[in-house]
Amino acid sequence: MRLLLVEDSARLRSLVSELVKAAGWRIDTVGGIGSAETAIASISYDLILLDLSLPDGDGVSFIRSMRTARNATPIIVLSARNAIDDRIGALDAGADDYLTKPFNSRELLARARAMMRRAPLSAQPVIEAGALRFDPADALVTCANERLALTPRERAALEILMRSVGHVVVTQRLETALSQFAEEMSRNAIELVVSRLRRKLAPFPTGVAIETIRSVGYLLRETT
Template sequence: MRVLLIEDRARLRELLGEAVREAGWRVDAVETAEEGRAALAVVDYDLLLLDLGLPDEDGLDLLRELRAGGMAIPVLVLTARGAVDERIAGLDAGADDYLVKPFNNGELLARARALLRRAPSSAMPILEYGRLCFDPATARASCGQEEIPLSPRERAVLELLLRNAGRALAKRKLEEAFSEFGEEKGANAIELAVSRLRRKLESLDTGCDLVTVRGVGYLLRETGS
């Protein structure tokens, strides 16, 4: 799952980005409404975290514009504007939920998960292959009834492999998935994440093998196929 965070305060942007990554989601964090528009034009996001006090324009105006243009992804507004009429204005502008600063990161993530659960089921289907199961909304991986503890990078690799199960996944696709705005992940980081994920899967009865396809990338296939 990929999240766009539009927040002008650098330290808060950094802290929220860390919290979202620790939850197992990828995040692109930008400072202005214009940067947010540019990101939304090129990436299909699953959730938007939107501050209203942006340096170049009011976040509510951006939200109204996005909704008028047909953008349907869930939007969680983050703001210091806590008066009742201000919360009403945010919801009427198209927000799906409204969180007043200061807030607890645990509550932020819980509200984000709730929004994703309410999204159309076709948008965030549970991914299954062999005995592996991955829920993109919660970033929870499991084998049968056993949860698989994974790092954020391992979860990103597994999600992409499951979305392409039975087909070779080009290493380039993993490089794109590992890339967030301002932070490029190299081949070594990908190979390390794949290696660690492979070891964890091999210790379980997943019914799947994670194999390297020389010169192409990686393949998740059913055991014995």
């Protein structure tokens, strides 16, 4: 799952990023509406966490413009505004949930999980390749019923390879998918992620192998 946090407080961006990454999800962070519009134009997000008081505009207007453009990405508002009119205004504009600051970190994660459960099950099928199983709903990778301890970027890379099993995944696709917004991954960094992923898969009877296609990308091949 990939989230976008729109928040002008650098401290809160850092805290929420650490929380989300620890939960096994990817997150991009921006400080204003302009940057948020740029992000959603190029990346498909599973959930948006949105502050209402932003330096370049109002969050409610941003929500309304997204819904007018038929962008149905779930939105959880994170705001210090706690008046009932503020809550009603955001929800009526198209927000899916509203959490007032300061909020409990466990509650934020619980609300995010609940939001994702509302998505149709068919939109998040379990992916299989060889003996590997990846469940996007809870970011869980298993082999022979044993959970693999992967970092968020390793898990993201494996998900992409599993979705394209038997086909070459170009390096640029991995660079885009594994990058944080405004923090691009280099080709060397991608090679390092794939190398660590190979080492972590090696002890398991996965029935797959990750091949490097020189100057092009990577291929997940079933070996059994």
